[in-house]
Amino acid sequence: MGAQLRRAANSVCSWAAHRAIIITIVALVTAPGGPSPLAACPKCHSGLESFPLSYDVLVIGRPSCDLVFTGLPCWPTVGREMFARDLTVSAGGAFNAVAALHRLALRPGLVGILGNDPWSQLCLNAIRSEGVPTDLLLVLDRPLPSVSVCMTHSGDRGFVTYEPAVEEVWDAFAAHALDVVARECAGYLHCCLTDKLPAFAAAARARRMRVLVDCGWNEDWLASDQIRSLMPLADVVFANQPEASVITGESDPLAALRRFGKLAPFVVMKRGAAGSSAVMEGREYHASTEPVEVVDATGAGDCFNAGFLYGWHHGLPVESCLRLGNICGGMSVSVPGGYAGAPTEAELLLRAKRYGISPAAAGA
Numbered sequence: 001m002g003a004q005l006r007r008a009a010n011s012v013c014s015w016a017a018h019r020a021i022i023i024t025i026v027a028l029v030t031a032p033g034g035p036s037p038l039a040a041c042p043k044c045h046s047g048l049e050s051f052p053l054s055y056d057v058l059v060i061g062r063p064s065c066d067l068v069f070t071g072l073p074c075w076p077t078v079g080r081e082m083f084a085r086d087l088t089v090s091a092g093g094a095f096n097a098v099a100a101l102h103r104l105a106l107r108p109g110l111v112g113i114l115g116n117d118p119w120s121q122l123c124l125n126a127i128r129s130e131g132v133p134t135d136l137l138l139v140l141d142r143p144l145p146s147v148s149v150c151m152t153h154s155g156d157r158g159f160v161t162y163e164p165a166v167e168e169v170w171d172a173f174a175a176h177a178l179d180v181v182a183r184e185c186a187g188y189l190h191c192c193l194t195d196k197l198p199a200f201a202a203a204a205r206a207r208r209m210r211v212l213v214d215c216g217w218n219e220d221w222l223a224s225d226q227i228r229s230l231m232p233l234a235d236v237v238f239a240n241q242p243e244a245s246v247i248t249g250e251s252d253p254l255a256a257l258r259r260f261g262k263l264a265p266f267v268v269m270k271r272g273a274a275g276s277s278a279v280m281e282g283r284e285y286h287a288s289t290e291p292v293e294v295v296d297a298t299g300a301g302d303c304f305n306a307g308f309l310y311g312w313h314h315g316l317p318v319e320s321c322l323r324l325g326n327i328c329g330g331m332s333v334s335v336p337g338g339y340a341g342a343p344t345e346a347e348l349l350l351r352a353k354r355y356g357i358s359p360a361a362a363g364a
Contacts, residue, residue, distance in 0.1 A: 053185045055109035056313065057101060058136070058209070060177045060191035060200065061094025062163070063112045063123040064146035068336045070296055072153045084151075088296075088336035091126035092148060096299035096338035097190060099130050100306035100328060105345040106313065109136045111180045113173040115144025136184070138176040144169065152336075155273075155294040178203055188309065192216045193227060193237065201233040214305060215239040215247065222246040231264035236312075238305055240270040253277075257284070268322070270304050270329070272297075276322045287322035292330045299338025304329035307348065314359035320352075327351050 071085025091099075094112055101108040110132055114120035120139075123146075127134055148161040174196050181189060181203040189204040191197070193213040201211050213234040221227055223246055231237050239260065241253055247263070250256035253271060260267050261279025268278045275288040307328030311321035327348055335341040343351070352358070 053107075053187055055184060055186040056106040057188040057190055057309065058109045058111055058181060058184060058186045059094055059098050059101070060111045060181075060189070061097075062146055062173075063091055063095040063110070063114065063127065064093030064148055064161070064163075065119040065122050066090050066092035066148050066150055066298060066338060068150045068152065068296055068298055070152050070336050072151055075153055075158070076151065086336060088340075089122070090337040090340060091123040092299060092338040093146060095123065095127060095132075096302035096342075097306055098127075098132055099339035100299075100303040100332070100342040101309065102130055102132050103339075103342050103344050104306060104310045104328075104348060106306075106310060109133065109180075109184065109186065111136045111177045113138045113140070113144065113169070113176070115140050115142050117143035117145045119145040119147055136180050138173055140169070140172075142169075150296070150298050152294075152296045152298070155297065157297050174199075181207065181209075187313065188212055190214070190305070190309070193230060193234070194221075195226065195230075197230050197233055210235040212236040212238065212305070212309065214301070215243045217243060219246055228263050231267075234264060235266060237264045237267045238270065238301070238308075239267070240301055241272065241274075244269050268308060268325075270301050270325070272300075275326055276304065278318055278322060280318055285318045285322060287319055287326055289326035289330055292333060294333045296336040297333050298336075299342075300329040300332050302338060303332035303342045306342065310345075310348070311357075311359070316357065316359060320355070320357045323355050323357060324348060324352060 066089070068088040068090070069084035070088070073082060076082060095110065098108045098110045110127065114124055114137060124134065144164055146163045148159050151158050178199055181200055185207060186209055188211070189200060189209045190212045191200055193215050197213060204211050211234045215222060215227070215238065222243055227247065239247065241256065244256045244260045245251055248256045248259040250259055253274070257269050257277050257279060260269060261282065261284070266278070266280045268276065270276050273289065273291070275286065278285040304325040308321045308325035311324040316324070328343060331343045331347070332339065332341040
């Protein structure tokens with residue numbers, strides 16, 4: 001048995017590798033004369049209590065409804081009316097990453113909150129139509145509209161967002177999310193980097209989850225000392241280039257990346273048309289991306305995160321994870337809507353072959 005476990009443990013202990021190790025242990029402990037059922041993964045020391053997993057990843061966040069205007073002749077100006085060529089209405093917010101993960105054959109659990117208003121119902125219908133479970137949602141019998149108007153032009157976009165400022169509702173949601181993380185079995189927790197991270201991360205660690213956070217755009221928060229102090233609580237910290245620049249005070253992309261990399265053990269910077277970069281334990285990684293026509297960049301970062309996590313889940317090298325993230329993000333911008341262009345697993349792997357990337361080879 002020891003030789004079998006040592007061979008398995010020589011790989012990075014992604015959750016795919018961890019589960020393979022645990023399956024080996026299960027087979028051995030159930031055999032006549034097998035070892036004690038208290039056997040644990042020799043790489044991360046997680047035991048049989050973590051198997052099987054209910055979900056591959058828990059995603060905490062608010063689903064929203066996106067109204068996406070595309071084909072604008074220019075950016076809006078005060079006092080003037082203009083007409084968009086197209087309008088797309090879709091679910092968005094935290095659901096972008098969930099839908100992208102689900103299309104990649106991972107099992108995401110959406111830990112979100114909705115109300116009884118038409119916008120919430122639209123989101124709920126979209127969640128169900130994608131085949132994503134709804135059992136981790138907190139649904140309240142009161143209006144809780146969350147709506148973003150997105151306008152795209154020249155490869156970029158601007159937003160106007162409304163969310164009800166009801167403190168007791170958000171406190172109830174935070175308590176609900178913490179309860180879900182504390183009771184569910186999953187490989188990863190994905191959430192926004194907020195002041196709730198210490199509680200979420202502690203609960204996730206107790207359940208043997210790895211923690212991935214995305215910085216999101218709030219300029220005052222990004223410039224604060226608190227966000228920098230929280231980053232070491234995560235296993236992976238995602239930010240796009242403008243966010244990383246605000247966090248670090250560096251306008252040059254490489255300078256921002258290097259300073260960003262000193263704030264946490266593993267950071268990933270999404271750079272749009274320039275691809276993506278990462279710093280893990282002081283070592284830099286870079287992956288370029290193929291040119292694409294940008295129709296709507298809404299949700300591109302969420303889809304990138306899904307592709308990156310797919311690679312990490314399958315034990316791929318950092319450069320390959322970045323490349324898969326680039327592919328998912330690039331495909332997502334080709335059509336309006338945050339996740340409408342997100343690829344299936346088969347579509348992702350077909351494109352990944354161009355770069356010699358194969359999760360099956362990683363697990364061999």
